[in-house]
Amino acid sequence: MFQRLKVWGLRRFYHHISDRGWKGHIGPPTWNPLQIPGPAGPIHARMYASQSGGNKPLIVYFHGGGWVIGDLDTHHPFCQTLSDRSGCTVISIDYRLAPEHPFPAALDDCLTATRWIAGHIGDFGPSNHTLVVAGDSAGGNLAVCTCLELDATTRAMVAGEVVKYPVVDHYSANPPSYTERAKGQTLTSGLMVWFWDTYLGRCPPDSPSARRAMPLHSDQLDSLPPTFLITAEYDPLRDEGVAFAGKLRDAGVPLQYHHFDAAAHGFACSEGPNPDFEAYLGELVDWLGRLR
Numbered sequence: 001m002f003q004r005l006k007v008w009g010l011r012r013f014y015h016h017i018s019d020r021g022w023k024g025h026i027g028p029p030t031w032n033p034l035q036i037p038g039p040a041g042p043i044h045a046r047m048y049a050s051q052s053g054g055n056k057p058l059i060v061y062f063h064g065g066g067w068v069i070g071d072l073d074t075h076h077p078f079c080q081t082l083s084d085r086s087g088c089t090v091i092s093i094d095y096r097l098a099p100e101h102p103f104p105a106a107l108d109d110c111l112t113a114t115r116w117i118a119g120h121i122g123d124f125g126p127s128n129h130t131l132v133v134a135g136d137s138a139g140g141n142l143a144v145c146t147c148l149e150l151d152a153t154t155r156a157m158v159a160g161e162v163v164k165y166p167v168v169d170h171y172s173a174n175p176p177s178y179t180e181r182a183k184g185q186t187l188t189s190g191l192m193v194w195f196w197d198t199y200l201g202r203c204p205p206d207s208p209s210a211r212r213a214m215p216l217h218s219d220q221l222d223s224l225p226p227t228f229l230i231t232a233e234y235d236p237l238r239d240e241g242v243a244f245a246g247k248l249r250d251a252g253v254p255l256q257y258h259h260f261d262a263a264a265h266g267f268a269c270s271e272g273p274n275p276d277f278e279a280y281l282g283e284l285v286d287w288l289g290r291l292r
Contacts, residue, residue: 007099007198011069014270017186021272022077030080034091036113040101043109044094046072047124048083054126057159057291059083059090060114062146064137064164064269066195067098067106075136078269086285088132089124091117095142102201103213110142111149118154130159132288133225136269137187137237138195140166144215147224159291160226162284164268165237168216168244170205171196175239182236185264189236216240221247226254228287230280235265256287 034045050056059082063075072094083090095109114133121129131154135143140163147161171178171193182189196205203210211217227248231241245257260267263276271277 003099003198006194007068011071014065014069014074017266017270018074018077021270023272025273026077026080029076030083031076031092036093036116038112039108040096040105043113044072045113046076046079046092046094048079048090048092049125050083050087050089051126052087053089053128055128056086056088056288057130057132058117058121058124058127059086059088059132059134059162059288060117061090061092062095062110062133062135062139062142063092064135064139064266065097066191067103067138067141067199068195069097070139071097075139075269077272081281082284085281086288088288089127091124098199098201103199103203103210106138106199107142107145107149107212110146114146114150115154118157121157129157130291131157132160132162132291133158134162135166136164137265138167138199140164141168141213141215144168144224145212148215148218148220149212155223155225158225160228160287161224162228163244164230164280165232165235165241165265166229166244167192167196167237167240169214169240170210172205173240175243177238177240178236181234181238185234185266186270187236187265192236216244216247221253222251224248224251224253226291227256228284229255229257230268231257231259232263232265232267233259233261234263237265256283258283
């Protein structure tokens with residue numbers, strides 16, 4: 001009972017944060033619903049279509065929220081803004097959430113959705129018929145894990161990935177940022193521990209299966225596409241994101257990386273427009289325009 005109440009309360013709170021941060025900064029919704037055939041029934045999605053994206057990639061977006069509390073509504077303002085500013089069509093994926101659907105349900109949905117979109121890319125309006133796989137926090141984790149597991153045909157269509165303050169390692173690694181940034185911002189270390197435990201469910205974190213969810217340890221990072229990565233200083237995930245940037249460089253992955261040293265986890269999606277958000281979005285739009 002307590003678990004269900006905590007999940008319900010945190011989902012409501014996350015909606016409140018998004019609504020408050022974006023109030024007055026977003027116009028009427030401009031999305032169309034999609035249903036994608038999935039491994040456990042239809043995967044719901046929203047398409048933010050752009051008619052000016054003929055020479056640009058289509059963005060497949062996975063929302064954050066610890067694999068537990070985010071959804072299409074919490075990330076609607078960001079996805080609509082991203083489409084408006086970049087000129088790219090954005091498809092936001094409503095993957096299954098824990099605890100109702102623990103690992104690997106979310107990853108399986110993201111893989112399925114990405115493959116299906118790639119196979120039907122001509123149905124979604126103007127694009128250059130390439131994909132960018134993107135996400136924030138737990139969605140950033142899903143974006144990287146998806147790119148690592150795509151079949152060769154779909155992978156050849158992926159021009160890049162966008163990863164914002166991602167989860168790339170289990171909390172048992174205990175990097176310094178889990179202590180230094182344990183409290184004082186919306187995402188605390190304790191909450192991140194609960195997210196991981198809820199997501200993995202009965203899957204032991206040291207099992208081979210769980211390694212699918214920890215891309216920092218992958219030996220296939222050199223297969224990843226050009227990557228746009230940001231991290232935030234006030235974030236328990238800071239150090240694993242910094243380590244991920246180093247591993248991508250070592251693997252020879254083309255990387256654009258920016259550490260925001262005065263920002264907290266969530267600044268690029270949930271807080272609404274602010275100077276760091278505007279700087280990040282400007283850099284991202286420029287990077288998207290240069291992808292080939």
